[in-house]
Amino acid sequence: MLKYILRRLGASALLLLVVTLMTFVIFYVVPRIAGRTTEQLATMYVGRAPTEAAIQATIERLNLDQPLALQFWEFVKGIFVGAEYTFGNDVVQCSAPCFGYSFQTYQEVFPAILDRVPVTFSLGLGAALIWLVGGVLVGVVSAVRKGSFFDRIAMGLALAGVSLPIFFTGQLALAFLVHSWEIFPNAEYTPFTDNPAAWASGLLLPWLTLAFLHAAQYARQTRAGMLETMGEDYIRTARAKGLKESRVILKHGLRPTLTPILTIFGLDIGLVLGGAVLTEQVYSLNGIGRYAVTAIVQSDLPVILGVTLFGALFIVVCNLIVDLLYPLVDPRVRAAR
């Protein structure tokens, strides 16, 4: 078991390194392949005032005139131990996970991301809880009452859910539920520690919007999985023991169905924690996703780079957690290791 954990950890670290390398290639190598000179590349990273001196300083700061391997080394070193930048006569410390400075605000990228983590996490974790519980519940009921009125309605809604993008459902919800009918309070972020009730009510609509999309997918997956599982021989065995149908479904049917769903859940939650771009944008929540959108609009390359790596980190970490949980959920994995 320990070996399995160590192997998974090692694999995740390696994966992160590969992701870092690819990000580096996209941001620093691809432009060169596309034909940019060192100066032009540096210009992209200077920011608002590309003076000759600033460009030279940037070349030096990012080691753009050095061999690629060294550039990558400095890039990784910056992430792990931080870096020192010289702006003219000033020496600026960029501490440990150093993704550089935003062109727009001249803030360090990483602390700026950290500032936005609570918003994105509140949004993502809350929505994940709703979509997991809601989706699985609807899926199970739909499967057990296959062909019923509930099943048809639920699956119709689910089809709508997976096909409608968030910027559509979100805008619709804003226009009607908030502004016209005033059923929901407008979306805003209040820190949980300040006022838990305000935190929840302000996030309720974004949660539901984000959860709707995923819940639809989970309901469909659960229904399909459940229908398959309930046809298995071991379900017949369970019934032959004289178990109540509810126990057959909840103990024997649900667990094998949830096993593959755990895998998707790990991916989805990692994706959302790296920034729920559309939801944050629609509801003007100042999370990581919105930060990324702003950066993209303003070609704020260091921010884009930082958010990309940060998002990748979450996907890898969430996958790692799923991998480590898997043997607990499915004992056969323990044997295969």
Added chain:
Amino acid sequence: MTNPGTGSRTAGSGGPVVSVRDLSITFPAMDGDVNAVNGLSFDVPQGGALGIVGESGSGKSVTSLALMGLHRGSKARITGGLTVAGTDVVAAPDSAIRAMRGNDIAMVFQDPMSSLHPQYTIGNQLIEAYRTHHPKAGKAEAKARAVDALDRVGIPEPARRVNSYPHEFSGGMRQRVLIAMGLVCEPKVLLADEPTTALDVTVQAQILDLLDDLRHDLGMSLILVSHDLAVVAGSVDEVLVMRKGVAVERGDVRRVLSAPEHPYTRALLAAVPRIEVSRAQRRAEMRADRAAVPAAGSEPEGAAPVAEAPVTKASGDSGELLLSVKNVRQKFKVRGGAFGRSTDFYAVDDVSFDLYQGETLGIVGESGSGKSTLSRMVMRLLRPSEGTIVFEGRDITHLPERQLRPLRRDVQMIFQNPYSSLNPRMTIGESIGTALRVQGERDAKKIRGEVQGLLERVGLEPSHYNRFPHAFSGGQRQRIAIARALILKPKLVICDEPVSALDVSTQDQVLRLLSELQDDFDLTLIFVAHDLAVVRQVSDRVVVMRKGQIVEMGDGDEVYENPQHPYTRQLLAAAPVLDPDEAKSHRAERQRMRRQSSTV
């Protein structure tokens, strides 16, 4: 009901524990109702044992599910009387049925690999079975019961194994666990639906012996459902033969097997491959049958242009060396060590044999013996790790794929599962003709003609050319598979369990067909199977394999009548036989062998 001397009546107290009266089960279908069971009646006395025998579609499984009340929730409609241990299964409320399931009647299913929940320990599943019917029982008591039950069915170290997961057990052990799960509430009836069909011969014998022991020790009634008369012969008092939902014959097991009254029972008995019949006897019989009915051969002259023997071997005389396999080994890497380190595993380990033109070599072995790996090596679907394979004087061991093309023409294979080995989206004509096209034939008309000729030769209609596989039964599909193998006029055909998925009577027909075709096409066959009787009937020489090695090789009759290796003897003692008395003496012999090995 007249119930002539079942002998076990004496053990019973009072009326029958299972009583079925005029039972009919229908399923609504698109075009009218389907009668799965029609007017079925039988009784099982307490402590008695009934065998229900029938081929697929006979309604035997539907009947056993109905006995458990497991038809509820499906579309099946039931009429008639069905009483199990005092519970009216047709009319009782669901709660009464649940109280009956597992407590009064327990069921052991066909496929032990899929009948246990993979994500719970067997202890969990056994304890659940006990506590469902004994809600007041504590965890510790239920666990003690579970361990007892596991011990009872011969699981070694039950106190430790109770915490294991199903995948940590072999197929035979899983079936024991399922039986233990059935026993944990000490039911009055144990219903076993094809409990050994998925298992090896020796394991099958162990499970049947176990069921027999349990029945006698615990005074349970046993209902043993099987497609195989030989499986039930030694274990039951009474037999019920079913066909298309109707009981065609019912009576004392000795009477039914020795003097069957119904023609269907007689036909079924005649189709059962018998281990005591030699290859020569069987061949003579078949050839006599064939000569007696000249029309049945569907004009061999007409088929002759298709059926022409390979020209290169015009001599046609057997005795020429066709294939020579020398010291082959097949290595597989097994993952499992730390950091993905793997260990080597030899699926085939140092196997050598020669095969002569026109003969049939039977390869017998249980699962994991390497028999299928070996046949894949001869086909060169696998590249042997060591050793040499010489086909017609040419070393093919390491030929690259490109140069294997001519070999693919000369060596063909017939696979086990006729359902999955035909492409469902191709008509059978295309499926069969593809091989000709691959080998360079361009004339579509000629291909069609050849395929249709061959279809006729294997007992199908030429007009079947444009049908899709789903329109055919298992036996017909295996005929199609045979036609596909023969279209290129191969010199060697490897049959990998060609009849093990078929009903007995269909199996018999397919075996006859193979034998006829061997005569007509001058084929050399390698016949791989786990069924000892089938192998004996078709093979000139027999190889017995175990764990990748050949333990015994020799002339068919010699191996069967005078086995040298203890493993061969063990296999032969485990093979089911039709005579109930002989079956019982075999059982005694097995028990003796088991005691011997346990004292050693």
